Amino acid sequence: MTISVDAAMAAFSPKLPLAVGLSGGADSTALLLAASRKYPGQVSAIHVNHGLQAAAASFERHCVQLCNALGVPLFVQRVDGRHASGQSPEDAARQARYQAFDAALASEPALAAIKTVALAQHADDQVETMLLALSRGSGVAGIAAMPAHWQRQGRVWCRPLLQVSSHDVRDWLRQGGHAWIEDPSNTDQRFTRNRIRAQLLPALQAVFPSYRETFGRTAANAAQADELLQEIAKQDLAATGLPPTIQRLQTLTRSRQANVLRYWLRIHHQTTPSAAQLAELLDQIAACTTRGHRLRLKVGRGFVLRQGAMLAWSAA
Known part of the structure; x- marks a missing residue:
């Protein structure tokens, strides 16, 4: 009230x-x-x-x-x-x-x-x-x-x-x-x-x-859910590495991949992907099954690219 x-x-x-x-x-x-x-x-x-x-x-x-x-x-x-x-x-x-x-x-x-x-x-x-x-x-x-x-x-x-x-x-x-x-x-x-x-x-x-x-209660519930998602993202980022290793990301569900990638990009690169950008990034991660698979996608204010076994971030 x-x-x-x-x-x-x-x-x-x-x-x-x-x-x-x-x-x-x-x-x-x-x-x-x-x-x-x-x-x-x-x-x-x-x-x-x-x-x-x-x-x-x-x-x-x-x-x-x-x-x-x-x-x-x-x-x-x-x-x-x-x-x-x-x-x-x-x-x-x-x-x-x-x-x-x-x-x-x-x-x-x-x-x-x-x-x-x-x-x-x-x-x-x-x-x-x-x-x-x-x-x-x-x-x-x-x-x-x-x-x-x-x-x-x-x-x-x-x-x-x-x-x-x-x-x-x-x-x-x-x-x-x-x-x-x-x-x-x-x-x-x-x-x-x-x-x-x-x-x-x-x-x-x-x-x-x-x-x-009622909106105030919804906001409080959403804040609790977001806190839980961030705790999971911290754990998953610790497990996948910083920057994230592609093969370790692939062991996570698509939802947890999305969660940890949003967290990595926001916390470490101060940018947020659009829904379409994140969906394409997840598709590309799933397709990274060979060493020759290249990855360079516009995400937020810059680009996510593949560097060997890991993802990397570039502002240009």
């Missing part, structure tokens, strides 16, 4: 000091207000200005004013959030945001002691992320959507409001008389996430009033 902002923050016990990702929207404004109230003097804020719209300056001003009023140190990072050809604008902005967080945490002496970084995604964001993953044919890793906790750059990252609905976040702010900035791009239905928010979520609410809770 979804819970209130106060209940979510009562259960939130991070390692301190804490940094909050502050966009200026309702969700991060609520998170900063609640966190600074619970942990006075232990909270900083990081604002990333993507410079993509005229409203960016208003967001930054709101963050400055809010942090001044709360006595919270604010660190502003300005980035170029424009997307490359073939890249989704949302993905480009997300990557730029994480890079900006990492840069601030690494370069600002006042942030060096930060042990936890909190982000303000909520239950509706989780549902939207799951629906996007389903629309793309994602596996369990995609359906698991956004984790509540994870490690990055030696720090704990978390999403304390992941069980709180967007409606409850805004109600909490209104009851406290707190202002926030609405991102005008959130109503632009050229973006798939916004169409999901405007068209699909109201339909889900009408047919399945508890969809946030």
Whole structure:
């Protein structure tokens, strides 16, 4: 079930000091207000200005004013959030945001002691992320959507409001008389996430009033399944070698071959094959029964090729 902002923050016990990702929207404004109230003097804020719209300056001003009023140190990072050809604008902005967080945490002496970084995604964001993953044919890793906790750059990252609905976040702010900035791009239905928010979520609410809770359980189940698949992949990669030996791969079932190859490519080469690329790679591995069989396939951002008895990776 979804819970209130106060209940979510009562259960939130991070390692301190804490940094909050502050966009200026309702969700991060609520998170900063609640966190600074619970942990006075232990909270900083990081604002990333993507410079993509005229409203960016208003967001930054709101963050400055809010942090001044709360006595919270604010660190502003300005980035170029424009997307490359073939890249989704949302993905480009997300990557730029994480890079900006990492840069601030690494370069600002006042942030060096930060042990936890909190982000303000909520239950509706989780549902939207799951629906996007389903629309793309994602596996369990995609359906698991956004984790509540994870490690990055030696720090704990978390999403304390992941069980709180967007409606409850805004109600909490209104009851406290707190202002926030609405991102005008959130109503632009050229973006798939916004169409999901405007068209699909109201339909889900009408047919399945508890969809946030049930989708949340599905995400948690998928996350457990993905964790198990990664454990199996680690074991299989240890058995097949690094890089994988073709003959040892052939002793595994096709499903386990697919699992270990996805893991090898993601963890060691930071790339992900498409379904068609992975299927072709598996077919080629099955056909590698002679020394003369050559293999060079486009996979993700580069190529998988055969080098003697093993697979190898080349970026070009």
